[in-house]
Amino acid sequence: MTGGAGADPVGRALLCALRETGASAGALYVPADDEPVLQLTVMSGLPATFLAPWRRVALAAPIPVAVASREQRLVWAGDRRQLSRDFPRTAVAVPYEFSLAAAPVGGTAGPRGALLLLWPGGHAPRLSADERTAVEASCRHLAALLREHHRSEGPDPRSDDSASRPEDPAPPSAGSASPSADSAPPPDGPRVLTIPPARPVSPDEALAAADCLERLPGGCCALDLEGRITAVTTGAARLLGERDTRLLGTRPWEILPWLRDPAFEDRYRAAVISRRPVSFTACRPPDQWLTFRLFPDGRGLSVWISPSDKDYRPVEPYPTPADVMPARAGQIYHVLHLSAALTEAVGVQDVVDLVADQIVPAFGAQGMIMYSAEAGRLRTIGHRGYSAEAVATFEGVALGAAVSPAVHALATGEPSFYTTREEMERDYPGLPQLTGKAARAVLPLIVSGRPVGCCILSYTRPRTFSQDERQVLTSLAGLIAQALDRARLYDTKQQLAHDLQAALLPHGLPRVPGFAVAARYLPATRGMDIGGDFYDLIRLDDDSIAAVIGDVQGHNAAAAAFMGQARTAVRAYATAGASPAEVLARTNRLLAALDPDLFTSCLYVHIDLRTRRACLAGAGHPPPLLRHPDRHTTVLHIPPGLLLGIEPGARYTATELTLPPQSVLALYTDGLVETPGTDPEHSVADLARRLNDAPPVGPERLADTLLEYRRDDTDRQDDVALMLLAALPAGPVTPV
Known part of the structure; x- marks a missing residue:
């Protein structure tokens, strides 16, 4: 779908963005109505076919416009090297020299669109301050227009019928707030805006220009951005060996069999995208070598054709029957793009x-x-x-x-x-x-x-x-x-x-007099087959319970089996009446004797329900947290102990404390606090602050609050286990 030079406000705003930023091409993406997808709605400076692989972009995709919209930041790729490093799927489909910026259109609330801008090859490695300011102002202007369109519930913003539209608002100042973009899905493909000509030309001047071209040596022809021949001189038709009437309106590589090699179309694509002059040499059978020089701008290409001054050997024509067209360069790159996506x-x-x-x-x-x-x-x-x-x-x-x-x-x-x-x-x-x-x-x-x-x-x-x-x-x-x-x-x-994981974790927790208990398990988001975290709550007798949490090394079936062995061993020794330190010591000897080449951290807590006295022993596990009745939270520094399954003779030390009424004991695995590049002690302290600042709610809601920021993490590298034991208000605690 093509259009004039931006008769509608959104179109005018996009063309204005190209002028103000110095970009050679641009496109606007808006969110789809009911799916997490960005849709290409209006573009200029490129044929629509060039952006066909990106007409609809999933918000989660590793594509510049999706990243800009999802993360609400400007994305910049200054050259092919940076594009290949940061966005390999895009780079393999567009292997040309150009610079790219994708910027969010809209604020932090509501749907988010994106503006895509391309600069010719040879741009500076970074955007200048003026260019960045122009990009940001253009995004604010487009966001205001899209929001106004949504409020007025007018026609699609790609439409030329602007009579029923509100007036085009002026671009907001650099310090104004960014309104949120709303969806305007393109029903029939993106609207392609034509950049206005440099200046109007009278019929007499046009005739003089045609005469001038006819007098030049060799031949000239003009292509539009889609690659179709829009003008051809007599000399060019003679060199190409075809009548001008047959050439007009066609693409050279479609009508001339000897130009059907995808390499020739590829040179046209390189010129359009990089906006740099491109040349290539082709042989018109049997032995007429021709040099093509392509000079691109935002409206199309000027092509100068001349006999080559080099002495090449005669070659056979492209070995394709006249009724068979080889795969075009654009389709080859399209398949490469889709195949790269399929690998993900x-x-x-x-x-x-x-x-x-x-x-x-x-x-x-x-x-x-x-x-x-x-x-x-x-x-x-x-x-x-x-x-x-x-x-x-x-x-x-x-x-x-x-x-x-x-x-x-x-x-x-x-x-x-x-x-x-x-x-x-x-x-x-x-x-x-x-x-x-x-x-x-x-x-x-x-x-x-x-x-x-x-x-x-x-x-x-x-x-x-x-x-x-x-x-x-x-x-x-x-x-x-x-x-x-x-x-x-x-x-x-x-x-x-997942079935194995479900079988190894407890299906429910026993009711405990005087305590409210909540537990959560959150699997990793990617790269892990199965989690190694486990937890358990064991009712030992009428007056005591044991709470256990651990984290097995590895994330595979062997780790899951080891996790099952560790949890079973802890439960067996606990129900046999062993003390917390002895439970860990015996479990450690058993796991070391199995020699699985794996190990696990573990934290074991024995609680006397009559006195609320807790006895804790740890084996290389993150320290538990205790939120006191006045809601201040402390980190319980217990003797760390050696991980289970490494040294059979390892010994463990227990620490005792009283859990006051309305206190909360938090046991967790390192997936809840571990962040690459962050000191573990700082991460634990941050969790303690979150627990400290959490509202006075029950353990179920409190557990959800503590996990909230991890649930939204789309790149969580490790699974998470959490258990909260909240001491309920009760009568006086029996002295020890």
């Missing part, structure tokens, strides 16, 4: 979401359904744009049946492409009416000759699939298949790990 998909749902959110819109589809092949049957693992009835019809269909295009694709291993309802009705009667789809690409997902599933992209209107699209989709299906196979294995391992 961890579970099956990640693969489904990536296909739905990035691959479906990239190929203009309105529907997607993915199946896995399990026990000889189709199982639906994800879908978009299909009714529940259509999904249920093929759920569990045997792979030996012949009632589904997915079954046929898996049986033959060959993709199929249906361009009309009639084609589909001929092979599968009733399917178009059931699904409401007129065209579809049916892609079998095959790994090492073994079918793992099928992916169907569907369209509500008839659609043809060009040869290059079929090639790209077929290649992409292989990448999806590998990602899906890995994801299924990962999910299986994760489910096994």
